Amino acid sequence: MHRLRFLLFRLMNPERTLQVAPFGRSARFSIQGWEELRQARPGPAELAVLRRIVDHLEPGDVVYDVGANIGFVSLVVAAHLDGPSASVHCFEPEPRNFESLVRNIGLNGPEGRVVPHRLALGSEAGEAELFVRGGPGEGRHSTVSPGRSDRSIRVPISTVSEVVDQLAPAPNVLKIDVEGGEGRVLAGMGPWLDGGGRLREIFLEIHPRGEADRMPKGEPIDEWLAGRGFSAVWEGKEGSRLHRHYR
DSSP, rough: OOOHHHHHHHHHTTTTHHHHHETTTTTEOOOOOOOHHHTSSHHHHHHHHHHHHHHOOOOOOOOESSSOSSSSHHHHHHTTSSSOOEEEEEEEESSHHHHHHHHHHHHHOOTEEEEOOOOEOOOOOEEEEEEEETTTOOOOBBBSOOTTTTTTEEEEEEEEHHHHHSSOOOOSSSEOOOTTOHHHHHHHTTHHTTTTOOOHHHHEEOOSSTTTTTTSSSSSSSHHTTTOOOOOOOEETTTTTEEEEOO
8 A cells, every 4th residue: 555655656746756834834855765755744643743843933943853854844843943043953863864854955945954963862972773674764763672673773873962062053942753762862961951951842752662751760751851840731642652742
């Protein structure tokens, strides 16, 4: 069925590009396979999260998209950003997804508004083993759980604190979707956040795999974030996954 849908898409779109406008502002995507088509046509649960992100943007915001895949969230969010200093920084370690991400950024512009980083984020900087499953557009790669992966590769990994120090402006809005390593990304921003970081909104996808709903040392994510002034203001469910918005 998936293959048939992609073949129909190719017949109707010989250039293999898809334009979407889920909330009135459009973004374009290069579609080379079924998984990329699926990423660019998310379901109701994913759109509900994206709607909340867009609704809580403010002029001049810097957004970090951790686990950016082919850039659907990044590019839709960028289309709704206002202000000359506003930007989205995308973090995607899997090489084929990163290639698609860069290609999609090039289709949309303006240059510099969306910045790609071929980098995983976690609790420590260095190198990590990324368990890879499927081809371009696949969103089930993980640094914490092999799951039903086909293979593993070594990828560079950093922390939010280190990125803020060396690579990018500090974020106001943070979206994390990293297949079970959510607590590790949060732990890696601890030093910056504890020092008065300007983060305002956190959008978190909680996975049953990996460390699930806990920090690396076992503390529940809710408790760790509460200790830094954040509380959950919304939660949605998608199968075995949870979507949360913290403020």
